[in-house]
Amino acid sequence: MNYVSAENLTKSYGVKVLFQNINFNVNEGDKIAIVAKNGSGKSTLLKILMGKEIADSGNVVINKDIQVVLFDQEIEFDSNLSIEEFMMTLNSPPILALKQYHHSLISNNPDEMEKAIAEMEIQKAWDLENEMKQILSQLKIADLTLKMGTLSGGQIKRVALAKLLTETRAEHRHTLLIMDEPTNHLDVEMVEWLENYLSKAKITLLLVTHDRYFLDSVCDIIWEMEDKNLYVHNGSYATYLENKMIREDNLNATIDKANNLYRKELEWMRRQPKARTTKSKSRIDAFYETEKVAKTDTRKEGLELDFEMKRLGNKILELKDINKKFGNNVLLKDFSYSFQRGEKIGIVGKNGAGKSTLLNIIQGFEPKDSGEIETGETIKFGYFSQKGLAYKDDERVIDFIKEISENFPLANGKTISASQFLRLFLFDDQTQYSPISKLSGGEKRRLHLMYVLYQNPNFLIFDEPTNDLDLPTLTVLENFLQNFQGSLIIVSHDRYFMDRIVDHVLAFEGDGKIKDFVGNFSEYRESKKSQESKDKNQEFAVSIAKEEKPTAINQQSSTKKKLSFKEQRELETIEKEMPELETQRSKILEQLNNESDYVKISKLSADLESLSEKLEEYEMRWLELQELLN
Incomplete structure (x- = not known):
């Protein structure tokens, strides 16, 4: 379709x-x-x-x-609505049926309730509320009574995302x-x-x-x-890159041919008399088409990273027993670390764990509760934050960069101009002379990045640098950072970006604990998942052991006289099968938590209900047989 x-x-x-x-x-x-x-x-x-x-x-x-649904960067909402009320502002028929059903429960009107139940059946809306809460739970939104106006920007975006996914699920x-x-x-x-x-x-x-x-x-x-x-x-993305490279190679080959033809035709044009025949006019028209191709600018200037960075001394940055908390929320607990020259560190952890706080403490923007910070005398920080860029509305891009310096120093003693540096980061000549206020949100983020790098720091600190940056700019930035000779700290949720850049991870694990992991981001994630899987299996084994009923041979032998042969066999079967059913039940619950397909969720729910009923029957029968033994 x-x-x-x-x-x-x-x-x-x-x-x-x-x-x-x-x-x-x-x-x-x-x-x-x-x-x-x-x-x-x-x-x-x-x-x-x-x-x-x-x-x-x-x-x-x-x-x-079809219905077209957009999840945008700009989210409109009534700040007085609770999260639950905001979620229920959806106008899809299943949501309306659910609201009608809730209203009938409050009014306790039998006719209204009967009508509401019938509409719930028609719209297949019985599981919708649970799905909505499950999506909110996965996006770490627990308290649905909170007002939208009290939420952070990130929380608002997650609630809006949950609403969108619910709407998509609800729509038939x-x-x-x-x-x-x-x-x-x-x-x-x-x-x-x-x-x-x-x-x-x-x-x-x-x-x-x-x-x-x-x-x-x-x-x-x-x-x-x-x-x-x-x-x-x-x-895949790799296929796109390959196709793009082939297209650009073909275009460059076409331009080379056009350049050769252009030089020959240019000589012919210069020899032509003013009076032109029809035949020569067609050749002249063809010349201008050739000239257009020949002068096509396909230059993708490579980023030369061998620039003159201020020398790093023996001491870079050392943190000793740093502590920080807000109220009862402990962010840093006796954290110590000595940063080395050329080290590229990725900082990861859940939102609110204290990552940005550590960056602010390092730069002196925020006080620590206790501990010591020693910063080398030659250190010059370059900080790319989430706050955005401060500029005058009518200020042009090129003038904004030139305020720092007209030129950027290279290690070979040469320099490149501010305009050349801007071009390296994909600002063409037309954009360079445009007012900053006319740039898109992503272009302003790119200019902010340029502003930080152009100041020639030797210790870079990036807080979520990839947000709102386009993929071409990210590729340029990655190439820059891979060759950067200074020290680097990155806070980012972009797994690909982190894998390309960092070789060391500091993981905020909550309650002030920070794990020091040598390796890239994916290696850290695999290590963490492996440990979580081991812990989960151990917990599961302990829970099964607690739930298993005693089946010692001496107990069985002593009870054979009190139970009939048939009852004894039944007891043995129940005691053998109950742990197996518990295991199956746990596996289904785990599948439900990770499943998003509605058909599969319905089947798993039915299997879970059937399994739970069988377990309940076994438990009741086991109790009956145990009573016979007493």
């Missing part, structure tokens, strides 16, 4: 053309990721599909039988789900859960994300928006 078709779609803002004459289709079951540089028109394209923007030309046809109509950076403000466990949920769910999805592991797990089609065009790649 075709959901969306677009033909010759064009959109511009002033003189800037975002995309021109692009064509695409979205079919049922497609899971598509959009990859593009910030400012290329990703968000604008999504708004056109939502009906919030109008294209300059071209046609978009959306199937009348075909739905196109559009998600713009859904993993921002989610910790790793939440990202992994959402990744698992979306990859298994039978949905049609259009996704914008900077998380490449997330992209690869969820999507199998990539739309690349570049140079006003849209290119479709079927396959």
